[in-house]
Amino acid sequence: MRKDAKARVAQLREQLEQANHRYYVLDAPSLSDAEYDRLFAELQALEAAHPDLLTPESPTQRVGGSPAKEFTAVTHLQPMQSLRKCNDESELEDFDRRVRETLLREAIAYVAEPKLDGLAVSLVYEHGRLVRGATRGDGATGEDITANLRTLKQIPLRLQGEVPPLLEVRGEVYLPLAGFRRMVDDATARGDKPPVNPRNAAAGSLRQLDPTITARRSLAFYAYGVGAYDGWARPPLHSQVLQSLREWSFPVSDLVEVVQGVSGCLKYFEAIGARRAQLPFDIDGVVFKLDDLAGRDELGSVSREPRWACAYKFAAEEASTLVEKIEFQVSRTGALNPVARLKPVFVGGANVSNATLHNLDELARKDVRVGDTVIVRRAGDVIPEVVGVVAELRPEGTRAVDWTVDCPTCPICGAKAEREEGEVNAHCTNGLSCPAQLLGALAHFVARRAMDIEGLGEKLLMQLIERELVRSPADIYRLEMQQLAELERMGEKSAANIVAAIEASKNTSLERFLYALGVPDVGEATARELARHFRTLEALLEAAVADAPTAHAEKDKERCPRLREVPDIGPVVAAHVAHFFTEQQNLEVIAALRAAGVAWPELSHAPRDGVLAGKSFVITGTLAGLSREQAAALIEQHGGRVVGSVSAKTDFLLAGEAAGSKLAKAEKLGVTVIGLDQLHALIGR
Numbered sequence: 001m002r003k004d005a006k007a008r009v010a011q012l013r014e015q016l017e018q019a020n021h022r023y024y025v026l027d028a029p030s031l032s033d034a035e036y037d038r039l040f041a042e043l044q045a046l047e048a049a050h051p052d053l054l055t056p057e058s059p060t061q062r063v064g065g066s067p068a069k070e071f072t073a074v075t076h077l078q079p080m081q082s083l084r085k086c087n088d089e090s091e092l093e094d095f096d097r098r099v100r101e102t103l104l105r106e107a108i109a110y111v112a113e114p115k116l117d118g119l120a121v122s123l124v125y126e127h128g129r130l131v132r133g134a135t136r137g138d139g140a141t142g143e144d145i146t147a148n149l150r151t152l153k154q155i156p157l158r159l160q161g162e163v164p165p166l167l168e169v170r171g172e173v174y175l176p177l178a179g180f181r182r183m184v185d186d187a188t189a190r191g192d193k194p195p196v197n198p199r200n201a202a203a204g205s206l207r208q209l210d211p212t213i214t215a216r217r218s219l220a221f222y223a224y225g226v227g228a229y230d231g232w233a234r235p236p237l238h239s240q241v242l243q244s245l246r247e248w249s250f251p252v253s254d255l256v257e258v259v260q261g262v263s264g265c266l267k268y269f270e271a272i273g274a275r276r277a278q279l280p281f282d283i284d285g286v287v288f289k290l291d292d293l294a295g296r297d298e299l300g301s302v303s304r305e306p307r308w309a310c311a312y313k314f315a316a317e318e319a320s321t322l323v324e325k326i327e328f329q330v331s332r333t334g335a336l337n338p339v340a341r342l343k344p345v346f347v348g349g350a351n352v353s354n355a356t357l358h359n360l361d362e363l364a365r366k367d368v369r370v371g372d373t374v375i376v377r378r379a380g381d382v383i384p385e386v387v388g389v390v391a392e393l394r395p396e397g398t399r400a401v402d403w404t405v406d407c408p409t410c411p412i413c414g415a416k417a418e419r420e421e422g423e424v425n426a427h428c429t430n431g432l433s434c435p436a437q438l439l440g441a442l443a444h445f446v447a448r449r450a451m452d453i454e455g456l457g458e459k460l461l462m463q464l465i466e467r468e469l470v471r472s473p474a475d476i477y478r479l480e481m482q483q484l485a486e487l488e489r490m491g492e493k494s495a496a497n498i499v500a501a502i503e504a505s506k507n508t509s510l511e512r513f514l515y516a517l518g519v520p521d522v523g524e525a526t527a528r529e530l531a532r533h534f535r536t537l538e539a540l541l542e543a544a545v546a547d548a549p550t551a552h553a554e555k556d557k558e559r560c561p562r563l564r565e566v567p568d569i570g571p572v573v574a575a576h577v578a579h580f581f582t583e584q585q586n587l588e589v590i591a592a593l594r595a596a597g598v599a600w601p602e603l604s605h606a607p608r609d610g611v612l613a614g615k616s617f618v619i620t621g622t623l624a625g626l627s628r629e630q631a632a633a634l635i636e637q638h639g640g641r642v643v644g645s646v647s648a649k650t651d652f653l654l655a656g657e658a659a660g661s662k663l664a665k666a667e668k669l670g671v672t673v674i675g676l677d678q679l680h681a682l683i684g685r
């Protein structure tokens with residue numbers, strides 16, 4: 001009996017380890033989740049029945065034990081060094097020249113590796129079993145974080161193949177961007193301060209005294225070298241060491257390449273730079289390492305930095321510069337957004353002279369003033385932003401921005417600006433009579449996901465506004481072919497196309513129409529919820545009229561009770577909706593649009609007696625062979641309700657491929673997660 005159990009335990013561990021490796025390291029899953037769970041449960045049961053068979057390397061033991069009181073210090077078997085930095089091409093050439101001159105060689109092969117922005121760790125394996133994991137610390141001693149590192153599924157607890165009796169593996173623990181965004185969302189939802197970048201988030205997650213917290217963060221690991229070892233015939237090249245690491249079942253980045261000389265290094269650097277924005281994790285540069293290990297020994301190190309490697313970093317994404325002016329920009333909804341006009345500075349690969357200050361609340365929090373030296377951040381294609389003020393460099397005589405002084409009227413139309421209780425910005429009170437708001441509103445109205453009028457770009461809209469041919473979205477439906485043909489860079493043909501597109505757009509849906517109106521805070525998801533809940537525009541208008549008097553109620557609970565019945569709509573959005581649909585100007589535009597022929601099919605009332613009646617669903621990820629809209633329609637046909645975001649009240653999460661934060665949230669809240677097959681089973685298909 002016990003012998004059978006022992007054999008089965010060994011077999012299950014092997015299967016689970018392999019499945020983990022295929023899933024987390026090779027990115028090529030071999031078992032379904034259900035199958036994995038079944039094997040895992042069987043192993044757990046056997047281990048419970050035979051406690052003597054339990055070993056710390058068992059896949060069931062990744063998260064275990066109770067929180068530690070403190071971390072203990074450990075001495076690394078071999079010191080963990082740092083990397084010398086090369087800031088530009090000439091420094092890289094100096095580095096390479098030194099290597100060539102010392103080794104008396106003409107051309108050098110380097111291994112180019114991405115420099116992941118995380119934390120260096122050291123893992124000690126004895127006879128293939130993980131016995132200790134530690135942080136870098138000061139390079140000589142670090143902290144023992146074995147229990148935390150064991151929770152990372154990419155770190156093997158037991159190595160595969162032929163392994164040396166002692167092996168110290170070096171690598172980087174990092175947090176992929178998806179996991180980082182989830183942490184930011186979660187912190188924001190809880191009202192906590194979100195982590196500033198993936199590196200800090202990874203560090204915080206790893207240095208947790210309670211390993212169950214580490215286990216909940218999706219930390220990842222990749223190996224990039226070997227420290228001390230014993231009983232191992234080390235191969236002559238670093239690229240071969242990386243291959244051995246792969247065979248022992250460590251994840252090694254597949255971005256690693258062997259390149260020749262400085263020109264090879266630079267080519268690699270450029271290629272990685274071009275792919276950087278698409279990578280699922282942050283990298284801050286590239287590491288070049290001499291491939292020949294004997295050469296490394298010959299080169300040695302200076303002040304804890306080896307002479308055989310260097311870090312070549314991407315251009316900094318942050319720089320400091322001077323604020324010359326602070327101005328206000330009018331948004332589509334009339335919000336007056338503060339913008340800093342800067343002394344031009346080169347950052348993140350571009351010259352930046354404007355940076356967003358987001359809104360008045362943010363501006364006040366950072367207390368940015370004209371004359372201040374500020375840190376500007378530009379990452380990828382994201383709009384540059386002011387991160388903060390360098391307090392020590394503030395000159396005398398500055399004053400805080402005060403919108404009542406600095407922006408008492410709209411900078412575009414001159415109308416009075418106002419700031420309502422609880423709003424983060426002041427706004428222009430001129431509505432669609434303000435050309436900036438009109439242009440924004442029109443561009444939003446014609447957008448593909450709104451009324452979808454192809455060909456009406458901003459340049460044309462601007463001309464239409466200047467010639468006073470269009471004063472509101474409804475005027476678009478009064479445009480005549482001749483008027484369009486006379487605009488700059490237009491001809492009969494394009495004019496005819498636009499007229500046809502305008503005509504075609506009249507046939508729409510209630511949710512598109514609501515989205516197109518540009519109600520503040522009403523995005524596509526909210527528009528869909530409003531349409532599904534009220535079914536007709538009349539019903540929505542009625543609720544808005546009933547709720548409007550309560551829109552500014554002191555207590556959230558008393559605000560807009562009818563609009564708040566819509567799933568996922570909170571007090572602030574409800575107040576905006578109530579306000580929008582009771583404003584005379586907006587009602588006139590809506591009436592004119594309908595008079596012009598904008599129409600949508602009636603939404604039938606969902607059957608209340610379907611098998612899914614009373615059940616709420618959230619849909620996420622890519623479903624095989626079915627669009628989300630089709631899946632939603634299917635659920636509604638059977639009486640279910642589809643809402644936008646997961647809460648404890650959600651009954652089911654319908655998850656497809658590449659499901660992200662919604663899946664994580666559902667799992668956290670214990671919401672039942674189903675696939676398309678299970679949905680079909682529920683509705684008896």
Ligand code: IVH
Pocket residue numbers: 080081082083113114115116117118119120136172224225287306309311
């Ligand atoms: S090698 C002597 N390789 O960069 C070599 N380091 O300043 C020591 N890092 O603390 C490190 N990716 O956290 C190496 N492919 C890579 C790396 C890498 C990221 C980090 C590591 C280390 C720091 C060196």
